[in-house]
Amino acid sequence: MTSYSVFILDASSRQPIEAELLDTIGERQLLDWQFHWRRTLEAYLRRLADKGVTRQSLDWPQSCHWDWRAKVDEVRGMLGHTGYSVICREVTQGMMRLDLASRMGRLDRQVGKPVVYVDYLEIAPWNWSEPYADPPLYRGIGQVLIRTAIQRSFDEGFQGRIGLHSLPQAVTFYENCGFTNLGTNPSEYRGLLPYFEITTDQARTFL
Amino acid sequence: MRIAMGKKTMTLNLTEVEMSALEALCAKKDLSKTGLMRQALRLYQMIDTRTERGGKLYFEDDQTKEKSEIMML
Amino acid sequence: MTYSITADWALARAALDETSTPGAGPLSARPHVPDEAFWLRGEETRLAFARFVNMARRQRGWSIEKLADDADIEVGELMSIEQDAHHEPELRSIWRLSEVFDVSQARLMELAGLASPKDTHAIEEAVRYAARSTAITVLTPEEQAAFDGLVSVLRDKAK
Numbered sequence: 001m002t003s004y005s006v007f008i009l010d011a012s013s014r015q016p017i018e019a020e021l022l023d024t025i026g027e028r029q030l031l032d033w034q035f036h037w038r039r040t041l042e043a044y045l046r047r048l049a050d051k052g053v054t055r056q057s058l059d060w061p062q063s064c065h066w067d068w069r070a071k072v073d074e075v076r077g078m079l080g081h082t083g084y085s086v087i088c089r090e091v092t093q094g095m096m097r098l099d100l101a102s103r104m105g106r107l108d109r110q111v112g113k114p115v116v117y118v119d120y121l122e123i124a125p126w127n128w129s130e131p132y133a134d135p136p137l138y139r140g141i142g143q144v145l146i147r148t149a150i151q152r153s154f155d156e157g158f159q160g161r162i163g164l165h166s167l168p169q170a171v172t173f174y175e176n177c178g179f180t181n182l183g184t185n186p187s188e189y190r191g192l193l194p195y196f197e198i199t200t201d202q203a204r205t206f207l
Numbered sequence: 208m209r210i211a212m213g214k215k216t217m218t219l220n221l222t223e224v225e226m227s228a229l230e231a232l233c234a235k236k237d238l239s240k241t242g243l244m245r246q247a248l249r250l251y252q253m254i255d256t257r258t259e260r261g262g263k264l265y266f267e268d269d270q271t272k273e274k275s276e277i278m279m280l
Numbered sequence: 281m282t283y284s285i286t287a288d289w290a291l292a293r294a295a296l297d298e299t300s301t302p303g304a305g306p307l308s309a310r311p312h313v314p315d316e317a318f319w320l321r322g323e324e325t326r327l328a329f330a331r332f333v334n335m336a337r338r339q340r341g342w343s344i345e346k347l348a349d350d351a352d353i354e355v356g357e358l359m360s361i362e363q364d365a366h367h368e369p370e371l372r373s374i375w376r377l378s379e380v381f382d383v384s385q386a387r388l389m390e391l392a393g394l395a396s397p398k399d400t401h402a403i404e405e406a407v408r409y410a411a412r413s414t415a416i417t418v419l420t421p422e423e424q425a426a427f428d429g430l431v432s433v434l435r436d437k438a439k
Contacts, residue, residue, distance in 0.1 A: 102249075102250060113237050156242070157237075
C-alpha cells in the first residue's frame with residue numbers, strides 16, 4: 001500500500017489542507033464508511049424525510065444504497081480492479097473503485113481503445129453540496145480522485161483516457177472538469193446515468 | 208518474445224500467426240505487447256472469478272438481442 | 281507525473297465542485313433496507329400509531345382522562361400521542377398501552393417509531409389500515425373494520 005501527499009480544501013476558509021491519497025480501500029476506510037459516513041447519511045436522510053422529500057424526488061441522494069464493503073469484496077484479488085481513497089484528519093473523505101481492463105472508449109477517435117473506468121466514486125456525506133445538507137466541510141476531493149484516475153490511465157498506457165457513468169447530481173461537476181458528456185443509454189443503468197469520457201488532450205489539461 | 212512483468216520476466220513462445228494477431232491487437236488498442244498481455248490476463252481472471260461465482264458470460268446480438276453463451280470451464 | 285498533488289493545483293480547481301457533488305457509478309437499489317425504511321416512514325407510522333390509540337380508546341367509549349387513568353400515563357402525554365405526529369412517545373407509555381389494549385408491545389413500538397421493524401410489510405399493512413379511518417366520535421362500520429385489521433396486525437406475535 002502506498003500513500004501520496006495531496007491537498008483538499010477547507011470549505012469555509014477555502015484554504016488548502018494536507019491530505020493523503022492511498023492506493024487502496026482498506027479496512028480502516030470501510031470502517032469509516034460503515035460508522036462515520038452511514039451515521040451522517042442517516043441523519044441527512046431523516047432530515048429529508050422530515051422535509052417531505054421522497055425517494056423519487058431529485059433531491060434524494062443517489063448513492064445511499066451503496067455498500068462499499070460489498071463493492072470491495074467483489075473485486076478482491078482481481079488484477080483488473082483497484083481502489084483509491086482520500087484521508088484527511090484521520091478520516092476517510094472519499095473513495096473510488098476503478099476498472100483497468102474491461103472497458104473501452106466510446107468517443108470517436110478512441111473507440112475500442114482501453115480506458116480506466118471509474119466503477120464507483122463517492123465522497124463522504126459531510127462533504128456534499130446537496131439541498132438541506134449542512135454546508136460541506138471539505139471540497140476538492142472529487143478533483144483529487146479524478147486526477148488519480150487520469151494519472152493511473154497514463155501509467156497503464158491508456159494515454160489518460162478515462163470513462164465513467166455520472167450520478168445525475170454530479171453532471172455539472174464533470175462538465176466543469178471538461179469531460180465529454182455522451183448522454184444516457186436506455187439499455188444502460190436504466191437510462192439514468194450519463195456516460196462521460198475524456199481524450200488524452202482533455203486529460204492533460206485536467207492534470 | 209520476452210515480456211517484463213514488473214520484477215518478473217517471462218519468455219513466450221508464439222507461432223507466427225499468434226504473433227501477428229498480438230501485434231495487430233497492439234496497434235489497434237494502442238498498447239505495448241506487455242500492456243496487451245496484461246489486459247488479457249486481467250480480463251481472463253475477471254471472467255474466471257465471476258463465472259466461478261455463478262455468473263455467465265454472453266455475447267448479445269445488437270439487433271436480435273439474442274444471447275449466446277461463452278463457455279468458461 | 282506523480283500521484284502527489286500540490287496545494288496550488290487544489291486551489292486552481294477549487295470551483296469545480298462548488299455546486300455539484302462528485303459521484304459516479306450505477307445506483308444499486310437494494311430491495312430491503314429495514315433501517316432506512318423504518319424512519320423513512322417515521323411520520324406515516326406515527327400517524328398510524330396515533331390513529332390506533334385514538335380508535336382503541338373510542339371503541340371502548342373512554343375519554344382521554346379515563347385511558348390515562350387506566351394506563352397510568354400522563355394525560356398530556358396521551359394527548360400528544362393522539363394529536364401530535366412529531367411527538368416521540370415514551371417507551372413506558374407504549375408498553376402500558378400495549379397492555380391495556382392487548383396488542384404486541386414490539387409491534388406497537390415499531391408503529392410508534394421507537395424500533396426498527398422486523399417485518400416492514402406488517403407495519404406497512406398497519407399504516408394502510410390506519411389510513412382508512414377518519415376522526416368521528418363513534419367508530420363507523422368502516423372504521424371498525426379498519427380498526428379490526430389494525431388490531432390483528434398488532435396482535436400478531438408470530439413473527
